[in-house]
Amino acid sequence: MSALLTSLLILSFFSTITSLSSKYYEKTCPNVESLVRKSVRDATTNDKKVPAALLRMHFHDCFIRGCDASVLLDSKGKNTAEKDGPPNVSLHAFFVIDNAKKAVESACPGIVSCADILALAARDAVVLSGGPSWVVPKGRKDGRTSKASETIQLPAPTFNISQLQQSFALRGLSLEDLVALSGGHTLGFSHCSSFKNRIHNFNATTDVDPSINPSFAASLKSTCQANNNEKNAGAPMDPSSTSFDNIYYKLIFQQKTLFSSDQALLDSPKTKRLATKLATSEDAFRKAFVKSMIKMSSITGGQEVRKKCNVVN
Known part of the structure; x- marks a missing residue:
């Protein structure tokens, strides 16, 4: 029964359907992709480990409550956030997303979600590593809940x-x-x-x-x-x-x-x-x-x- 309840709980996290579009910011923040790309490129120039960190961060974000940037939230008070959960303590390069967010907020305040910035940064990380590019659908919203206890849902390296x-x-x-x-x-x-x-x-x-x-x-x-x-x-x-x-x-x-x-x-x-x-x-x-x-x-x-x-x- 506990496994069934866990499955239903996980599925409920992903029940929100958001309409994503490649043109979501076409009028409201047309330079968002170039601003994020610059932040990723600048960081990668100084540290070749950044692309791997950003790709892993995006994956770990999406597997908990959907791609809602909950992995970026800090622990506060009695709540321990995802980033401080056991599978995530080795995550790094959060500063890249923070720098990108500052640049985007300066150009288009209150428009672009952190979840979209992380999705774009993951794509740019792959490209800067010699991988393929793709059109990232945009329009994600940021979550308000982040719990370290939920990181147990991430697929473990020991899984069969x-x-x-x-x-x-x-x-x-x-x-x-x-x-x-x-x-x-x-x-x-x-x-x-x-x-x-x-x-x-x-x-x-x-x-x-x-x-x-x-x-x-x-x-x-x-x-x-x-x-x-x-x-x-x-x-x-x-x-x-x-x-x-x-x-x-x-x-x-x-x-x-x-x-x-x-x-x-x-x-x-x-x-x-x-x-x-x-x-x-x-x-x-x-x-x-x-x-x-x-x-x-x-x-x-x-x-x-x-x-x-x-x-x-």
């Missing part, structure tokens, strides 16, 4: 294929979307805590996950020792972790991905077939990723346009 499928399905996302959006792991860095389960005390009979390449596991072990509590230790998601490409899918078949949830894409005939297609063709990956990003980012649920992204009006 059934858990992943259920998590995505609750948000109206298909297996095709699951495989395509997993490709976002082509960018970024992971801390040891997200994959230590695969290289230390995997189960009662083996120390290392048998689905991981032995030499790759050994290299990870040297970085993430069992008794090492170094918070910043970790590994890049793939060798070209600042470039948007399809190497991630190739690594799945080489058993050299970091997360259990990555390797799990081979545990279903359909997801394995889709991953094979995207590993074989970078063009197919780019097209699939764009399609699924537009679909995911169109999950809405907010109520207002915030004046500042970290606090409600």
